[in-house]
Amino acid sequence: MEPGFKELAAEDLRGVFLNPEEFGEAHVVDGKEMVIVVDGLEVVERSKKQREQGRIEGIYEKQVLIYVARSDFGRLPVIGRTLKLDGSIYRIEDAIDEGGIYSITLGAAKV
Numbered sequence: 764m765e766p767g768f769k770e771l772a773a774e775d776l777r778g779v780f781l782n783p784e785e786f787g788e789a790h791v792v793d794g795k796e797m798v799i800v801v802d803g804l805e806v807v808e809r810s811k812k813q814r815e816q817g818r819i820e821g822i823y824e825k826q827v828l829i830y831v832a833r834s835d836f837g838r839l840p841v842i843g844r845t846l847k848l849d850g851s852i853y854r855i856e857d858a859i860d861e862g863g864i865y866s867i868t869l870g871a872a873k874v
Contacts, residue, residue, distance in 0.1 A: 773809070774808050778825075792836070792846075793846060797832075797835040797836070798831075799829045799831045800831075800834075802828045802830065826868065826871075827853065828866060828868050828869070830864050831867065832865075839860050840855050840867060842856065842858060852872065856868040856870045
């Protein structure tokens with residue numbers, strides 16, 4: 764039996780997108796090392812869109828968008844909770860399950 768689209772897409776997520784030899788990088792997320800993709804360009808576009816829609820609640824010193832496999836991360840995180848990425852504390856601003864990959868927008872609030 765040949766693999767279906769979902770199986771092929773899942774293989775591509777690990778084999779290409781989250782592959783450390785391609786786009787993925789090892790990071791420590793909430794105390795657990797996992798391969799993720801950090802995307803600085805996409806977060807700029809999402810921030811513009813959220814600002815236009817009036818969804819941004821605060822001003823952030825830094826925003827980070829990460830992509831991580833659902834199977835590595837676990838349950839989709841709740842918006843508003845904190846997440847520790849490589850020793851820095853962030854607040855989860857957005858979390859979306861994009862077919863086995865989570866896109867999680869993190870904001871480090873100015874103090």
